[in-house]
Amino acid sequence: MCELYSKQDTLALRKKHIGPSCKVFFAADPIKIVRAQRQYMFDEKGEQYLDCINNVAHVGHCHPEVVKAAMKQMELLNTNSRFLHDSIVEYAKRLSATLPEKLSVCYFTNSGSEANDLALRLARQYRGHQDVITLDHAYHGHLTSLIEISPYKFQKGKDVKKEFVHVAPHPDTYRGKYREDHADPASAYADEVKKIIEDAQKSGRKIAAFIAESMQSCGGQIIPPAGYFQKVAKYIHGAGGVFIADEVQVGFGRVGKCFWSFQMYGEDFVPDIVTMGKPMGNGHPMACVVTTKEIAEAFSTSGMEYFNTYGGNPVSCAIGLTVLDIIENEDLRGNATRVGDYLTELLHKQKAKHTLIGDIRGIGLFIGIDLVKDQQKRTPATAEAQHIIYKMKEKRVLLSADGPHRNVLKIKPPMCFTEEDAKFMVEQLDGILTVLEVAGSKTESVISEMTPCTTKMHNEAHLELVRDGSIDTRENPISKRNGLCMHKHVLFHKKLKM
Ligand SMILES: Cc1ncc(COP(=O)(O)O)c(C=O)c1O
Numbered sequence: 001m002c003e004l005y006s007k008q009d010t011l012a013l014r015k016k017h018i019g020p021s022c023k024v025f026f027a028a029d030p031i032k033i034v035r036a037q038r039q040y041m042f043d044e045k046g047e048q049y050l051d052c053i054n055n056v057a058h059v060g061h062c063h064p065e066v067v068k069a070a071m072k073q074m075e076l077l078n079t080n081s082r083f084l085h086d087s088i089v090e091y092a093k094r095l096s097a098t099l100p101e102k103l104s105v106c107y108f109t110n111s112g113s114e115a116n117d118l119a120l121r122l123a124r125q126y127r128g129h130q131d132v133i134t135l136d137h138a139y140h141g142h143l144t145s146l147i148e149i150s151p152y153k154f155q156k157g158k159d160v161k162k163e164f165v166h167v168a169p170h171p172d173t174y175r176g177k178y179r180e181d182h183a184d185p186a187s188a189y190a191d192e193v194k195k196i197i198e199d200a201q202k203s204g205r206k207i208a209a210f211i212a213e214s215m216q217s218c219g220g221q222i223i224p225p226a227g228y229f230q231k232v233a234k235y236i237h238g239a240g241g242v243f244i245a246d247e248v249q250v251g252f253g254r255v256g257k258c259f260w261s262f263q264m265y266g267e268d269f270v271p272d273i274v275t276m277g278k279p280m281g282n283g284h285p286m287a288c289v290v291t292t293k294e295i296a297e298a299f300s301t302s303g304m305e306y307f308n309t310y311g312g313n314p315v316s317c318a319i320g321l322t323v324l325d326i327i328e329n330e331d332l333r334g335n336a337t338r339v340g341d342y343l344t345e346l347l348h349k350q351k352a353k354h355t356l357i358g359d360i361r362g363i364g365l366f367i368g369i370d371l372v373k374d375q376q377k378r379t380p381a382t383a384e385a386q387h388i389i390y391k392m393k394e395k396r397v398l399l400s401a402d403g404p405h406r407n408v409l410k411i412k413p414p415m416c417f418t419e420e421d422a423k424f425m426v427e428q429l430d431g432i433l434t435v436l437e438v439a440g441s442k443t444e445s446v447i448s449e450m451t452p453c454t455t456k457m458h459n460e461a462h463l464e465l466v467r468d469g470s471i472d473t474r475e476n477p478i479s480k481r482n483g484l485c486m487h488k489h490v491l492f493h494k495k496l497k498m
Helices: 007-017 064-076 086-097 112-127 185-202 228-238 261-265 293-300 314-329 332-353 382-394 419-438 440-450 452-468
Strands: 033-037 040-043 048-051 105-109 131-135 165-168 207-213 242-246 273-276 287-291 357-363 366-374 400-402 408-411
Touching (some): 048 419, 086 105, 086 314, 105 293, 112 273, 131 185, 185 207, 185 228, 207 228, 228 242, 332 366, 366 382, 382 400, 382 408
Parallel strands (some): 131 165
Antiparallel strands (some): 040 048, 357 366, 400 408
């Protein structure tokens, strides 16, 4: 059975029973997904969509090996980690083997938010410091403790930044404070962190942690310049704090050449705490904090037990182990590199063809397309990005737009994404961009005419843009960026009584 209710009834029930802050993709015209397989999702009519959004279904939606492992363990035992069980230690051993040697102690949780919250507790307990440095536009989770350190959220809400939170500029060399025309953007951005530390210390504050995603995802698919994290780590350690790398979105081989994204910055950079989640259980709620023996021991000196009812249960660990096996057995990292490189190449050709594409950035199967209205000014093409994701949906390709200006098309599909998928996706994008550009200078009216149902959203997008007011007039210099590598189903409708 794929459907309990008709789409209309599902929508009505959702409106009635699900909190209005829980948003759906394509709010103006949501899709109802009833099943999924590999990199494809299927709606209630059996229509197939190419999934470029779901980095959680890391090894592919409903991978049969994952399903089998979950069922097998469910039949045998599921309980908490207070009982001795082999799967938790086996998983911790296997996970540690993917990380630098000093990262060897695991704490299991159920979500990325829980992992980051626990990481903050570890960091604060370590030296008794409180303050946290976070990057602008960062998102680290939905718990209160994380909204406090997530400018992506608190800057949009009515919350006031807490005094123990310090926001450093995000190291975006395309649209940020220091760009590719800067002689040394890594040092310039790291010096901003140094200054924050010095100012905080002058006011008697003590830094517990610097937290950052190894590549910013919600912040607009940003890859920090080479050397930045090393410099920041030096300053943070000098202040007695720890470096937390949030790999919730970007871990488990998404970048291809490394298992963890922080590893692509070089062996001389090792965070003190790494948090992970989303892809870890391929959709099963499973997350983890990995840290050093020293930090773990300091945490235990508080005398407080860490207990998490579901974290590290045998079913989660069986699933996690299978995900690790599949990444290896199906060479998904190799696939991420091959398909990611091919896709990036195709997108660069599109960039040469379409003035709406300002920047292509990414590595492996983590790619961003920064859309601009003006190549020189880099004016974010927010409304256009919204228009494009709706048009792509009509072409049966699921994409999202994010970043501070909601103008960056995000590509982070299941890791079994193929070259044919990449080609198909780019062909659809090409067609949509061509129509948009043929329409020429009257883009706005064209967007409204073509996508009537999205008018409200466009207005919101424009308002956001005006509010941001960050249109820049600098020249767009020649690139010297980052210095990094860069069945049809039977439908059963339950009659809805409301
Ligand atoms: C970078 C990052 N960290 C943490 C989280 C929180 O993870 P979860 O939604 O599993 O609590 C997210 C979720 O989107 C995320 O993108």
